[in-house]
Amino acid sequence: MAAGRTLAEKIIARAAGRPGVRAGEIATCAVDLAFAHDSSGPRRWKPLLEELGLSLWDPAKVVLASDHYVPAVDADSAAILKLTRDFARDQGVARFFDMQGIAHTLLPQNGLLKPGMFVAGGDSHSPHGGAFGCFIAGYGATDMAAIVATGETWVLVPETDRVVWSGAFQDGVVAKDVMLMLCRALGMDNAFKVIEYAGPTIDAMAMDERMTLTNMSAELGYDTGLIAPDETTLAHIRAHGGAVEDDALSWRSDDDADFAATYHFDASKLSPQVAAPHSPANADSVRAHAGVKIDQAYIGACVGAKLEDLRMAARVLQGRKVAAGVRLLVAPASTHIAAQAAKEGVLETLMSAGAHLMPSGCGACAGMGAGLLAAGETCISTTNRNFKGRMGHNESDVWLASPYTVAASAVAGVIVDPREMLGAAARDAA
Amino acid sequence: MAERLREGRAWAFGDRIDTDVLAPGSLMKLAPRELAAHCLAAVRPDFADRVRDGDVLVAGEAFGVGSSREQAAVSLKLLGVQAVLAKSFARIFYRNAFNLGLPALRLPADAVIADGDRLAIDYRAGRVDNLTRGTAIAVSPIPANLLAIVEAGGLMAYLKQRGAAQ
Numbered sequence A: 001m002a003a004g005r006t007l008a009e010k011i012i013a014r015a016a017g018r019p020g021v022r023a024g025e026i027a028t029c030a031v032d033l034a035f036a037h038d039s040s041g042p043r044r045w046k047p048l049l050e051e052l053g054l055s056l057w058d059p060a061k062v063v064l065a066s067d068h069y070v071p072a073v074d075a076d077s078a079a080i081l082k083l084t085r086d087f088a089r090d091q092g093v094a095r096f097f098d099m100q101g102i103a104h105t106l107l108p109q110n111g112l113l114k115p116g117m118f119v120a121g122g123d124s125h126s127p128h129g130g131a132f133g134c135f136i137a138g139y140g141a142t143d144m145a146a147i148v149a150t151g152e153t154w155v156l157v158p159e160t161d162r163v164v165w166s167g168a169f170q171d172g173v174v175a176k177d178v179m180l181m182l183c184r185a186l187g188m189d190n191a192f193k194v195i196e197y198a199g200p201t202i203d204a205m206a207m208d209e210r211m212t213l214t215n216m217s218a219e220l221g222y223d224t225g226l227i228a229p230d231e232t233t234l235a236h237i238r239a240h241g242g243a244v245e246d247d248a249l250s251w252r253s254d255d256d257a258d259f260a261a262t263y264h265f266d267a268s269k270l271s272p273q274v275a276a277p278h279s280p281a282n283a284d285s286v287r288a289h290a291g292v293k294i295d296q297a298y299i300g301a302c303v304g305a306k307l308e309d310l311r312m313a314a315r316v317l318q319g320r321k322v323a324a325g326v327r328l329l330v331a332p333a334s335t336h337i338a339a340q341a342a343k344e345g346v347l348e349t350l351m352s353a354g355a356h357l358m359p360s361g362c363g364a365c366a367g368m369g370a371g372l373l374a375a376g377e378t379c380i381s382t383t384n385r386n387f388k389g390r391m392g393h394n395e396s397d398v399w400l401a402s403p404y405t406v407a408a409s410a411v412a413g414v415i416v417d418p419r420e421m422l423g424a425a426a427r428d429a430a
Numbered sequence B: 001m002a003e004r005l006r007e008g009r010a011w012a013f014g015d016r017i018d019t020d021v022l023a024p025g026s027l028m029k030l031a032p033r034e035l036a037a038h039c040l041a042a043v044r045p046d047f048a049d050r051v052r053d054g055d056v057l058v059a060g061e062a063f064g065v066g067s068s069r070e071q072a073a074v075s076l077k078l079l080g081v082q083a084v085l086a087k088s089f090a091r092i093f094y095r096n097a098f099n100l101g102l103p104a105l106r107l108p109a110d111a112v113i114a115d116g117d118r119l120a121i122d123y124r125a126g127r128v129d130n131l132t133r134g135t136a137i138a139v140s141p142i143p144a145n146l147l148a149i150v151e152a153g154g155l156m157a158y159l160k161q162r163g164a165a166q
Helices: A007-016 A042-052 A075-090 A103-109 A126-132 A141-150 A175-186 A207-215 A231-239 A307-317 A335-344 A346-352 A403-412 A423-429 B032-036 B071-078 B091-099 B144-152 B155-165
Strands: A026-030 A033-037 A062-066 A096-098 A118-121 A135-138 A152-156 A159-166 A193-198 A261-266 A273-275 A283-285 A296-299 A327-330 A378-381 A397-401 B008-012 B056-059 B083-086 B104-106 B118-122 B127-130 B135-138
Touching (some): A007 A026, A007 A118, A007 A159, A007 A193, A042 B155, A062 A075, A062 A103, A103 A335, A118 A141, A126 A135, A126 A231, A141 A152, A141 B091, A175 A261, A175 A283, A207 A231, A296 A403, A307 A346, B091 B104
Parallel strands (some): A033 A062, A159 A261, A296 A327, B008 B056, B083 B104
Antiparallel strands (some): A026 A152, A273 A283, B008 B118
């Protein structure tokens, strides 16, 4: 009997208008939604579209966000932003989110993703939205220009690796720790495959945490990451103004699907993780690196400055101060998140502890915004990449960690296990 | 484009050469040629100065890992690199390379190519001759859809051809 289908195969078959596809085939898919930002989008698309003599195939299916060069810091970045705004206006892109936050955050925040969609993004962290059960992958500028001109693209139908998590996390251990550990366990060389996250631990996660998993599927090198939708997914979409079809929950891998590999993990055994410079794959337990002195702590990026992430940082920073000689920068992933955090008192907690509030956008994570590092400086960051030179000078060091670990390290002035500042330990110390 | 590339000189790199090393994020506002002058500088400061037209980049696993920024592949192209050979590629870089008319070929794990080796590449036949060492290396064939794109000179040229044919 033929094996069942994976979620990725089902979505690709639907988008390709074919009864079924199998891993290894090449399919041409109609794109349901295409998005890009000010760095990868209009400034690269415009000359290519002119070369082709084409305009956007369907402006209603294109989403643009200015997030990399915001706010402008010089005439060059201002020119890139102006070009983006002019393009959105001239091409009739109604869903242009100007300086409202990071593209990956704005899609689910506006209810634009739903299970079964085939989405193309002009950014490598496009898998972020895979938490909603859509096939959402990143593409370079020429691919994206062709996609927004024609509405279609080719895909090599990927195999699916499945990771199944059971058990409950210890307090202070979160989705970010899962992904850092997986970067070490699975490596970063998983191209032309997808990863699907499943199991009771995932079922219990809020959408913000699920998005951390799918976001950092990019670091693992997978085409995208997927989580089958459940009631948590549908409730999030509806709460953000999205429509959900009756059959939305049918977008899941068959039980007898042919997974390339299945890995089982016990969440209760995971400890807080850090990734040492200069690769996410250099992950290890925080305790193995405790005591490394830091100059900067950064809470930002699509993966690390969602509302849940800011709440985690606030839980640690409540009643505490950032260590002397350390700067803590917080760049909420969207202006909406910043407003929510303000309403809840989260921002007040962070700023009372000494945090600096930064604009919503990709900021220092992409090496384009404010908060960059000098030679010899060390930063611990909630972001997803610590490649050499990414956040400033080639001779600076970036450590990746969860919001709990970053906030705790900001207080200690050195890398520290956040469990020492949470729960019983925190009460004893207070 | 000819299916047999002209002889080229190898530049050998290790595993996980990432997009920030190929095209630094902090310099992305620069014009493509200025940005290319910083290509690989973080790991090999003299690369952009010394690479010559027709040279071949050789690397280990997960070449081009990281960002979707096409400038990573654009920079190599502008510096005259005529092909990238690696044990494996990050997916977005792999697509970007073909879209720009830059063939990306997968090397077997045991392939031996050192800095400065002279290479002759026949990508249609899936064969790389290491002329310095007198060895022949079988590389994975390019999928048919990408062969069409690279032989047109890249995705834009391919789409224009296809548009003209319709």
